Amino acid sequence: MADDPTLKPQDRAQEVSGEWEHDNQQWWNEYMASADNEIVFASDHSIEQTQAPKDVGPLPSLADLQAELNASYELDPLAIKQFNRDGYVKLKQVLSPGALALLRQEMEMTLLADLGENPKLDFRSGEMMWLTNDIFRQFVLSPRIAKIAAALMGVQSVRLYHDNALAKEPGCGRTPWHFDKEHFPIASNNVCTAWIPLQAIPGNMGPLAFAVGMETYRLVESVQSSRFDMSYDRTVSNIFAEQGVDVDNGPFGLGEISFHHSQSFHTAGPNNTTESRMVLATTYFEEGACVIPAPTMISGDWRKFMPDVGAGEPIQSRYNPVCFPRER
C-alpha cells in the first residue's frame, strides 16, 4: 500500500496512523529509501577531513573498559548551555580509541552473525545487543555516557529506551531529515540520544548533521509525515534553506560523540568512502516518563524496546534499566 502511486497526499498522511508490523531492519530499509539524495546544504561545514588512525594499539581488557565507561566525564557547563540552545552538542575525547576499536570489532562480528556475510543492505542495523553481549552492555549502560545525558537534560535519573547499531555502508545515500520526538513514543520532553561513532567520521562518510536551534523544529511542524516517500525530506530541506537555518555537518574526530535532544532536527550525508560508517546510538529518557497515548507506525518497533508496557503507562520494563545513577 505504501508504494501505491495512486495514493493522494492525505491518504499517505493517514497511513502512518497504524502500528509498524515489521522488524527494525525493515524499518531502516524503508526509512533510508525516503531520503532525497539530491539535497545539498547551503552551508557546508564538512570540508575538513578527519582520518581514523589505523593502529590504535592493544585493545583494552573488559576490566579496563569497565573502568573507562564508569568514570565521570568532565562536562563543561558551556556544553549544557549549547545543548539547550542548539538542541545538540558534540563532545570531544569522551571515549578512548581502544574502547571504540573493541566495540567496532564486536559490532562487525554481531552484524555478520545476525545478517550474514553479504546481506545486500546499504544500512545494516541491530538493536538490543546489550542483552546478549558483554561489551555492548558496558557501553549501552555506561554511567559515564548516561550521566552526561542526564546533566544535559537537567534531570536526576535516566533510563535506556534502546540501543541501535548503525552501519552505513559505502555507497549508502543520505539519512532523511527527521526529529526523534516523532519516532519515540515517549511522553516527555527529556529524551536524548548519544550518537557514538566507532571510527572518525570525515565529511564524506556521512557524519550526523544538525539543524542548529532547539526550536528549529517549529519551522516544519506543519509538514505532514508520509509513509515513506521523499516528500517529507525534500520539503523540510527546502524550508530550512529558505529560512537560512544553519546546518552543522562537520566531521567527528575519534572519541568525539554527539548528544541530540529528541526535538533536534538531524540528517546525515551519504557514505562516499570505502569504509563502513559504524555508530552506536543509545537513547535515554527521564525516569518516570510514560508511553504516549497512541503510538503510530513511525514509532517503529517500540513494543520490542519496552515489553509489556502499554500506551499511556510508565516505561519501566526490564529492557529499560536506570543507567544513571547506576542501579546496584
Ligand SMILES: O=C(O)CCC(=O)C(=O)O
Ligand atoms: O546514523 C544515522 O544516519 C541516523 C541516526 C539517527 O538519526 C539517530 O541516531 O537519531
